[in-house]
Amino acid sequence: MRLAILYAVFYLLVFGVYAVNRIEPMIFGLSFVYFYSLLVWAFGIALVVATAVWR
């Protein structure tokens, strides 16, 4: 159940790009939305690892 909730959060964050779809402020030289997507990606990878550990 907790995995299902976390995956729902992941996809919400993926589609959340439209809410933060801008260039400024640039972070580490990256556009804001690109930086945001990298964070979502890191969360997604952590989630896949968590799935393997928990199941």
Next chain:
Amino acid sequence: METWEITTAIVVVYCAVCIGIGVVANRVFRRSLEDFFVLSRRAGLIVVFLAIASTYHSAFAFLTSVAVYASTGISFWIAAMAWVITASVWGYVYGSRVFLIGKAKGFVTPADLLADFYKSEALRFLTAVVMALFIIAYIVVQAIGLGIILAIGSGGHISYQLSSLILMLVAATYVMIGGLRAAYWTDVLQGVWMYVGVWLAGVIITLKFFPHGIPELMSAVKSVNPKLLVMTWSPEMLLSCIMVYGVGLMLLPHLWIKYYAAKDTWTIKWSSVGTAIYLSSYYIPTAFVGLAAAVLNVTGAPGLKAGFISSLIKSFGSRDAVMAYMIYHFTNPLLAGFLLAGAAAAAMSTLDSFLGATSLILTRDIYQRIKRNASERELIIVGRILLLTWAFIGWYLAVLKPGLIFDITAIACAGGLQFLPAILQAIYPERAWLNGRGALYGILAGTIVTSLLAKQIGGKLGFPIVFHPAIAGTIGLAVNVLVAIVVGGKASINEEYVNILKS
């Protein structure tokens, strides 16, 4: 030696190694259909992980991701990281269950499972035909990629058509000699080669033009075309790409049968983790090259004319050649040969599995049903002939330069997506909601709708409303589910499958 001779020689050496692996695989081959196609179900973690990862990533990842980054920017990354994570998790969920059922019942093809679960030979036939037809799009994609790689790597001395044919025949040869065992083994080599290659290419090419690294590149992109730094794809395109590339692609037979080949569910579970990391991180260096190409296409650079992408489109029918072009012209010849061989590895690691899978499903699900007393030796020979036939069909269509790899790949994956309702019922049999009739008509309706709505098929047939194939596939899935439920009617629980999955 001239540059093109060095790069071509390295690609030739790479091809020789692949054929050598095919010969070795042939020596350990146990002369049974099960060993020829699913390695007697004994593949361990490294083989399964690299076979799935390198098969998933193809000319699509090495070539077209750069091309799409160059035209639409980071939109590709946002969608791609979501669909590869989806693919990894979905691969684990359905792969483990498909493995358990396949092992318990001795299945080799996707149609084996669906036909048995729904007790329908018509469904077996439809599954084999639909998969074999949609696979052609994927074979075409690899043929295009291989043609681009060797044509550019040979400095234009070998034509696109001949380059494609030569490398297609290399892949067909080692699969014919060593079966899918050769494909699995070469996948391991290719998976490492293409990953190292893509990162080297990404870092070297980026630093060559933007020595201060990513901030300098991003700043240049911002000044040239700021839209490349934000999401420009619509939500429905994002959703459709996740569905088609994340779910549909995993349901195509070349990946499906890799789950049959695994030795246990632990292997599948941890290969999914490796796959998620491998597949998503692969798209980071290609973003560097794609965005760099977008800038250089406007500004030009020493040895590179502004507008070079347009001339590549004229030569190859799409912008897919950007990556190979930049590798050939902006890295030293030895490295260019290594990197282009890595690009060839990306295409061949998928092509070999597709050729093997196609010959498998046509042989087992159609030929063997027509000629029931065929010996295993005869089936393997027929499989090899079919493998070669599909390779030639793919090559012929690639010669016509049908367009961007990204779009053509979506056609094949959209076809794979149409099997989602049927497989979901089979791997979650505890609740009955779909019967054989519903599955059959659902797949049929979904496939027809997808084909008609896909720009590359429906558009050519004169259908008035067409979409990108990814969106067409998602609409097709919706129609598929609707038809499956309405036409199917009452379904009953398959106790045998419930027990297999429980045990």
